[in-house]
Amino acid sequence: MAALRLAGAGKEVTLLERKAIGGTCIHDGCMLVCGLNDVARSINTISFLKNSGVIDGNASVRFPDVIQKLEGVQRKLETILERETKAAGVVIEYDAAVEIRDGKLFVNGEPRKAENIIIATGAGIHVPDIPGSSLSGTYTAKTLRTMPTLPKKLAIIGGGISAAEFAYIYAAFGCEVTIFCRSVLLPILPEKMMKAALRDLANVTILYGQVEEILGKDKVEGVRMDGKDLPFDAVLFATGMKAETSLFTGMKKNPDGSIKVNERMETSIPGIYAAGDVTGAPYFTPVARLQGFAAADSILGHPRTVDLDQIPFTIVLGLDYTICAPKKGEEGVTFSSPNIAGPESFWHVADGSVGSMHLTVSKEDGLILGFATAAPSTSIVGTYLGYLVRKGVTVHEFSPMLEVHPTPDGMYSMIRLADDALNRQ
Structure with missing residues (x-):
């Protein structure tokens, strides 16, 4: 660029x-x-x-x-x-x-x-300095394409976005996937969205503790965690950058x-x-x-700054989880609802797996402080809504918006709900 x-x-x-x-x-x-x-x-x-x-x-x-x-x-x-x-x-x-x-x-x-x-x-990928971390059968995002065949049992070490995304992928591919997480899985994800994320990761085992060693002589044979040895065919490090x-x-x-x-x-x-x-x-x-x-x-002589407050981002699992969190210290009222039916989500209405949406606004003036939405393709709405949040748009200004229909993301309806609720106060 x-x-x-x-x-x-x-x-x-x-x-x-x-x-x-x-x-x-x-x-x-x-x-x-x-x-x-x-x-x-x-x-x-x-x-x-x-x-x-x-x-x-x-x-x-x-x-x-x-x-x-x-x-x-x-x-x-x-x-x-x-x-x-x-x-x-x-x-x-x-x-x-x-x-x-x-x-x-x-x-x-x-x-x-x-x-x-x-x-x-x-x-680069940060690989923790633990015994066995360089054994054949250990991978990072930079090397996983060299994996010759799918392992039967795959250990993923890490608790962030990459760990969750690769766990979803390789579980769908048929691997027995276990995430080894030191503390909280996806700490960057709002608590209200964690239920849906865990539903996407239903076929993944999640263990909490400290990985002490990757076991094996010439290749990966297992993982030792908190003194317990567990068998695995491959290890993927998703331990940050x-x-x-x-x-x-x-x-x-x-x-x-x-x-x-x-x-x-x-x-x-x-x-x-x-x-x-x-x-x-x-x-x-x-x-x-x-x-x-x-x-x-x-x-070129016309400098500008890059504002790193309220960066919208997406976690890609079975659904897209798009978040633009309120600034630290900002408090407001949060409106929450299941997401709506639309492309890629219609059939999921039957079992309630359409995702959810959450909108946090200021009670005083309706300023949109942040949002979180889970549905197919939420990164699209997150790009533009995130920009408007950073520009200081209120739900009152946003309410007359004419949306595109059908869409699997109902944040526009949540904005109107918030506008109506604040007007009735």
Whole structure:
């Protein structure tokens, strides 16, 4: 994003890539989860409709084919992005090993001059330092595509978004999945939505405690948790992310090792900027994009800040769980309801698995403080509603909105309900 913005403004821009363009999102993050989740949801939908008595037949995953074709789609996305980037006038150099030593740029060991530098090297998967963590049969999101076949018993270590998303996927694929969680599963999810999330994870075993060791001699054979040994064929680490900054010296860093930047995305070295996961949490693609634009704008002489308050995000399980939480300290009245019937949710009305929606507003002026909604495709409404929440829109202003129908997300009706309730006070 930064390269496109700068090239569009007439700057000479070189993009230094170690491997492939597209970053974590295309290769090891968002698109990986989207591709696998599409298959998992299809399997579960067919099973649900069969059990509902409206279709016959079963579906099962052809795992090697899924991985092969998923990588084909990823390569196509990469090709499109490369073509668009080059068309904008950006020069791309691949196989570039980049270092910055005390403000000086080195590419493949050779010094390189640049007026400005933007560091956007992302973050890697944090793998805990426990015995057996490097055994054959241990994986992260970056390596799970090398899994030759589906394991019968899969251990997922972690309690956050990635752990839950991969647990849903591999349980749908037919694996016996166990999540090993130190404390709370999905602490970022509002308590009122946890029941639906656990319903999506009904075929997943969830254990709470401390993983002490991955068992096995040459390959994974099990997991030791709180002194108890449990058999497993594979382990997936979903234990968070850590910025990759060891090759950048001479600049200030945060306690977690990420690069410290100011409000203009500039590091402690003038003329050198950083954006995205390399600057630390939150590790969300939209945040990285906005920070890239902000760094580019600073170079172009019209700096702007990136507001990290109330970032909307989605957890993708059987439903989408989209949240934009109120700011800390903000209190209001919360309106809650089951979600509505619509595309992908109609047949789920029968068993009540349509999800739910929650809207928090200020009693005094109707200001929308935050929301949470679970249904198919809630990330779409979350994008635009999240923006309006950040702009300070009230339910009174929103109430005359003309919605698109049918839709599986009924947040528009919740806004009208809140508007009516406040008007009657």
